[in-house]
Amino acid sequence: MAAAAAAGGGGEMVVVRLPPLSEEDPLFQDKKRILDSQNLSCLFQVPISCVAADTLKLLDKMIQAARVAHMDELELYFYGDDDFGPLSARNELESLNLLLKILNTLLLTTNDDAKEVLQILCDEILCRLRTLGFKDNGQMIVQTQNQAMEDSLLEWGEQHGVKTKLQVAFFQGAGRGMVASENIGVGDIALEIPESVIISEELLCQSDMFLALRYLDSITTETILLLWSIREWCNPSSNFKTYFEALPANFNTGLSFGIDALAALEGTLLFDEIMQARQHLHQQYDELFPMLCTNFPDIFKQDIYTWDNFLWACELWYSNSMMVVLSSGKLTTCLIPIAGLLNHSVSPHILNYGRVDKATKSLKFPLSRPCEVGEQCFLSYGKHPGSHLVTFYGFVPKGDNPYDVIPLDLDTSVDEEDSSSLSVILSQTTHMVRGTWLSRSEGPPTYGLPQRLVSHLHAVLNCGQNESTPEADIKENDRMVLETILSIFNPMLEGLGEPDDLSRENAHWDVKLALDYKDLHRRIVLSIVTSCTSGLAILDS
Numbered sequence: 001m002a003a004a005a006a007a008g009g010g011g012e013m014v015v016v017r018l019p020p021l022s023e024e025d026p027l028f029q030d031k032k033r034i035l036d037s038q039n040l041s042c043l044f045q046v047p048i049s050c051v052a053a054d055t056l057k058l059l060d061k062m063i064q065a066a067r068v069a070h071m072d073e074l075e076l077y078f079y080g081d082d083d084f085g086p087l088s089a090r091n092e093l094e095s096l097n098l099l100l101k102i103l104n105t106l107l108l109t110t111n112d113d114a115k116e117v118l119q120i121l122c123d124e125i126l127c128r129l130r131t132l133g134f135k136d137n138g139q140m141i142v143q144t145q146n147q148a149m150e151d152s153l154l155e156w157g158e159q160h161g162v163k164t165k166l167q168v169a170f171f172q173g174a175g176r177g178m179v180a181s182e183n184i185g186v187g188d189i190a191l192e193i194p195e196s197v198i199i200s201e202e203l204l205c206q207s208d209m210f211l212a213l214r215y216l217d218s219i220t221t222e223t224i225l226l227l228w229s230i231r232e233w234c235n236p237s238s239n240f241k242t243y244f245e246a247l248p249a250n251f252n253t254g255l256s257f258g259i260d261a262l263a264a265l266e267g268t269l270l271f272d273e274i275m276q277a278r279q280h281l282h283q284q285y286d287e288l289f290p291m292l293c294t295n296f297p298d299i300f301k302q303d304i305y306t307w308d309n310f311l312w313a314c315e316l317w318y319s320n321s322m323m324v325v326l327s328s329g330k331l332t333t334c335l336i337p338i339a340g341l342l343n344h345s346v347s348p349h350i351l352n353y354g355r356v357d358k359a360t361k362s363l364k365f366p367l368s369r370p371c372e373v374g375e376q377c378f379l380s381y382g383k384h385p386g387s388h389l390v391t392f393y394g395f396v397p398k399g400d401n402p403y404d405v406i407p408l409d410l411d412t413s414v415d416e417e418d419s420s421s422l423s424v425i426l427s428q429t430t431h432m433v434r435g436t437w438l439s440r441s442e443g444p445p446t447y448g449l450p451q452r453l454v455s456h457l458h459a460v461l462n463c464g465q466n467e468s469t470p471e472a473d474i475k476e477n478d479r480m481v482l483e484t485i486l487s488i489f490n491p492m493l494e495g496l497g498e499p500d501d502l503s504r505e506n507a508h509w510d511v512k513l514a515l516d517y518k519d520l521h522r523r524i525v526l527s528i529v530t531s532c533t534s535g536l537a538i539l540d541s
């Protein structure tokens with residue numbers, strides 16, 4: 001989707017054209033409906049003589065259109081008709097960066113008068129990008145620590161062609177992270193890693209392990225890579241010795257939770273997620289060992305391929321790997337020395353990365369929002385809910401995570417004599433909630449709850465209504481919906497019990513993390529209960 005743009009009629013207008021919505025996008029129809037309902041198109045004519053305030057009003061419209069274009073499924077689900085955004089930090093970053101790219105391209109080709117108005121737009125976008133995440137830095141406290149390992153890793157990287165504007169620092173509760181060693185602007189490359197130091201299956205191809213196992217159907221290349229990394233970790237003459245030496249001895253993810261932490265999670269979905277993941281890994285280990293040690297004793301030494309080392313490698317790959325398109329065009333899971341020191345944020349600096357530049361044969365990490373000297377530079381690990389981050393990464397991120405949702409398994413058995421619009425609502429069977437503090441509306445008709453969920457319950461509870469429905473009936477219908485939601489979430493809240501601050505102070509890392517996650521879960525459930533209760537109070541008043 002290339003951005004098209006041109007200078008318009010007689011030099012009086014600048015035409016800013018957003019890429020049209022793709023019909024291939026599964027959300028195309030929904031996005032088009034929203035754009036139409038907001039009277040937005042992909043084409044904006046900015047008068048060159050516009051006063052600054054009018055120019056900024058036009059920019060607001062452009063940003064709204066870009067937000068809709070970048071909506072994902074979750075944002076669409078929680079979208080309310082009168083919600084113009086911002087929808088999430090990710091969406092905002094994508095939208096503002098798209099516009100900046102289009103405007104910067106226009107700046108290269110337009111005349112001086114047009115440049116002035118374009119510059120006003122660019123400056124405003126940069127200003128908005130600067131405000132998107134100031135909170136991150138203050139929330140992580142820098143610690144002073146011996147960083148000999150990290151210094152060696154950076155030196156090794158430099159010798160192998162790594163270029164960086166970042167350095168390593170230690171943060172309480174997050175281990176190592178990377179901070180900007182100079183001011184880094186939007187679009188600047190914070191880190192550049194040569195493909196030759198990326199650990200991927202392409203590196204593995206020539207190894208004795210790969211040659212021995214490649215014909216075994218039951219073992220995937222990813223598993224061989226994981227087994228290879230265990231051996232390299234223990235190999236003092238590995239080409240990646242400096243990288244493996246600088247890795248943590250323990251990853252402390254949910255996969256290593258002890259019995260007390262698991263007990264603390266009872267009543268949450270995370271308990272099931274961790275148990276299933278652990279069971280899967282145990283099963284995988286039991287299928288591989290001791291079989292491989294018996295069949296390939298020269299390659300698989302028993303003392304190296306222990307369950308503990310296997311779990312360490314699984315945690316390494318889950319918490320440190322990235323999906324990258326290599327110069328060969330292959331999309332594959334990789335370990336990337338030095339880039340693996342970047343921590344995650346829901347409002348990251350680096351959002352778009354993951355394709356090796358064929359010209360330079362390097363993987364570049366450009367900034368989507370500026371990072372000032374001394375500020376921690378964050379990456380996005382992806383659109384993950386807290387439960388996934390605890391299980392596979394071992395932390396709950398700070399700030400509002402829009403992917404923290406509670407799925408609802410609603411009984412949708414209703415009479416089939418419904419109208420077509422009703423069937424559309426009912427066919428949407430996957431419903432969910434998230435913290436209602438993320439919602440912009442509190443009162444009727446949705447009371448801070450997702451519009452799609454409320455419409456679904458209206459349909460299921462047979463409270464079809466239209467413009468001529470008397471107010472008393474509308475209120476009664478709303479009451480039924482709110483009471484139904486309360487009947488789901490009140491028992492959930494009771495099941496979660498009270499927060500337990502005392503036992504947390506001296507608790508082990510895993511119990512603390514489990515309790516942090518439970519607090520988050522409780523906060524979401526409580527917000528639903530509170531919104532429903534306030535809604536019922538509004539209906540009573």
Ligand SMILES: C[S@@+](CC[C@H](N)C(=O)[O-])C[C@H]1O[C@@H](n2cnc3c(N)ncnc32)[C@H](O)[C@@H]1O
Nearest residue numbers: 173174175176319320340341342343344393395
């Ligand atoms: C790719 S590594 C990042 C470097 C890591 N901090 C280290 O010291 O090696 C991913 C791990 O960093 C930690 N981490 C990343 N982002 C974090 C955050 N926002 N808060 C707390 N810990 C974080 C988690 O332990 C996660 O498993």
